[in-house]
Amino acid sequence: MTDHAIRPYRVEIPQAKLDDLADRLRRTLWPTDAAGVDASYGVTSERVRALATYWLDRFDWRAVEARLNSHPQFVTEIDGEQIHFLHVRSSRADAVPLILTHGWPGTVVEFLDLIAPLTEPEDPAAPAFHLVVPSLPGFGFSGPTRGTGWGCHRTARAWVELMDRLGYERYGAVGNDAGSMISPEMGRIAPERVLGVHVTQLFSMPTGDPAEFAGLSEDDQAALKHLQWFYENMFSFNVLLSQQPQTLAYALCDSPVGLLAWNAQLFGESLDFDFVLANVAIYWLTGTAGSALRFYYEDAHAPRQASEPTTVPIGVAMFAGDFQSIRRFADRDHGNIVSWNSYDPGLPAGGPRDAAGHYAAHQATDLLVTDVRGFFAGLS
Numbered sequence: 001m002t003d004h005a006i007r008p009y010r011v012e013i014p015q016a017k018l019d020d021l022a023d024r025l026r027r028t029l030w031p032t033d034a035a036g037v038d039a040s041y042g043v044t045s046e047r048v049r050a051l052a053t054y055w056l057d058r059f060d061w062r063a064v065e066a067r068l069n070s071h072p073q074f075v076t077e078i079d080g081e082q083i084h085f086l087h088v089r090s091s092r093a094d095a096v097p098l099i100l101t102h103g104w105p106g107t108v109v110e111f112l113d114l115i116a117p118l119t120e121p122e123d124p125a126a127p128a129f130h131l132v133v134p135s136l137p138g139f140g141f142s143g144p145t146r147g148t149g150w151g152c153h154r155t156a157r158a159w160v161e162l163m164d165r166l167g168y169e170r171y172g173a174v175g176n177d178a179g180s181m182i183s184p185e186m187g188r189i190a191p192e193r194v195l196g197v198h199v200t201q202l203f204s205m206p207t208g209d210p211a212e213f214a215g216l217s218e219d220d221q222a223a224l225k226h227l228q229w230f231y232e233n234m235f236s237f238n239v240l241l242s243q244q245p246q247t248l249a250y251a252l253c254d255s256p257v258g259l260l261a262w263n264a265q266l267f268g269e270s271l272d273f274d275f276v277l278a279n280v281a282i283y284w285l286t287g288t289a290g291s292a293l294r295f296y297y298e299d300a301h302a303p304r305q306a307s308e309p310t311t312v313p314i315g316v317a318m319f320a321g322d323f324q325s326i327r328r329f330a331d332r333d334h335g336n337i338v339s340w341n342s343y344d345p346g347l348p349a350g351g352p353r354d355a356a357g358h359y360a361a362h363q364a365t366d367l368l369v370t371d372v373r374g375f376f377a378g379l380s
Contacts, residue, residue: 269350
C-alpha cells in the first residue's frame with residue numbers, strides 16, 4: 001500500500017557531519033597549478049580556493065538551516081521516493097497556488113527570496129500566492145533516490161500528484177533551469193489543472209532545417225551565437241552527466257572541494273559566496289551529489305514523449321546573460337505563449353563564463369516577482 005501521508009520536516013544536520021566536512025576541507029589535495037591555466041581550461045584554482053576557504057572559515061550552515069526551518073516543510077512518498085517540499089500559504093483568501101521548481105546545481109534555496117513578496121505582498125492590490133517549493137527527486141532533502149528513471153517527465157507527474165495531495169485543484173507552475181522543462185510538462189500532463197506556466201527559459205532548439213534561420217532578428221542571431229559558444233566551451237558537463245554520471249559520482253561524493261568545483265562551473269562569479277555554498281552544501285550534507293547527476297542521464301535516455309505543442313498559457317521572463325529563448329522556435333513547441341519579456345537588471349558579470357541572471361530569483365528578485373505577478377494576474 002502506498003503511503004500518501006504528508007509529514008512535517010525539519011532540516012537538522014548532525015554536528016558530526018559538519019565536523020567531518022571541515023576536516024575534509026582542511027585536508028584537500030589540490031591539483032598542481034601551471035602557468036597559463038586560465039578559465040578556458042575550466043573553473044580556476046583561484047576561484048575554487050577562495051570558495052573553499054570561505055566554506056571552511058566563514059560560511060554559516062546553521063544560518064541556512066534556520067532560514068529553511070523558518071518556513072513550513074514537509075515530506076511525502078511519491079512513486080517510491082521521499083519528496084521534500086516547502087509549503088508556505090498566504091494569509092490572503094484570494095491567493096493562487098503556485099509550484100516552483102529549481103534545477104541543477106540549484107536547490108530550493110534558489111527561491112527563498114521569492115517567498116515573502118509572493119505570499120504576503122506589501123501592496124494589497126498585488127496578487128498573492130500559496131507556494132509549494134519541492135526539492136527535485138534525488139536532490140537535497142528529496143534524496144538520495146533509491147531507484148532510477150527520475151527525469152523531467154516523471155517528476156512532472158509527481159508534481160501533479162503532489163498538488164493533488166495538497167488539495168489544489170487549479171494552480172500555476174513556475175520554473176528555472178530544469179524547472180523550465182518540468183513546468184511546461186505539467187501543463188501537458190494536466191492541462192485542466194495547470195492554469196498557467198511561468199519560466200525563465202524555453203529550451204526550444206533549432207531542428208537543423210535551414211528555413212528556420214531565414215529572417216532571424218539580430219537579437220535572435222546573437223542568441224544563437226551565444227548558444228553555439230556554450231556548446232563549444234561549457235557543454236561538457238551535460239555530455240558527461242548524460243552518459244556516465246556514476247563515474248563522476250565517486251569523486252563528488254568523496255570530496256567536498258571536488259563537488260564545489262564541479263557545481264561552481266554553473267554558479268557564475270557574480271553570485272555571492274553564501275548563495276553558492278548554501279546550494280553546494282545541501283548536496284554534500286544530504287549525500288545527493290551522485291543521485292542528482294542521474295537526472296541528466298534519465299532525460300537523455302527516456303523514451304521520446306509526445307511532441308505536440310503545449311496548450312496552457314505560458315509566460316517567459318528572460319534575463320541578460322542567461323540562455324536567451326528564441327520566439328520562432330518557442331512558438332513551434334508551445335501553442336499559447338501569452339507573455340514574453342526580456343530584462344537586463346545590470347548584474348555584474350564576473351567573467352566570460354558567468355551566466356549572470358540565471359538565478360534571477362536570487363539576483364533580480366523584484367523583477368521576477370513583478371513578472372510572475374503580472375503573468376498570473378493576466379490569466380484571471
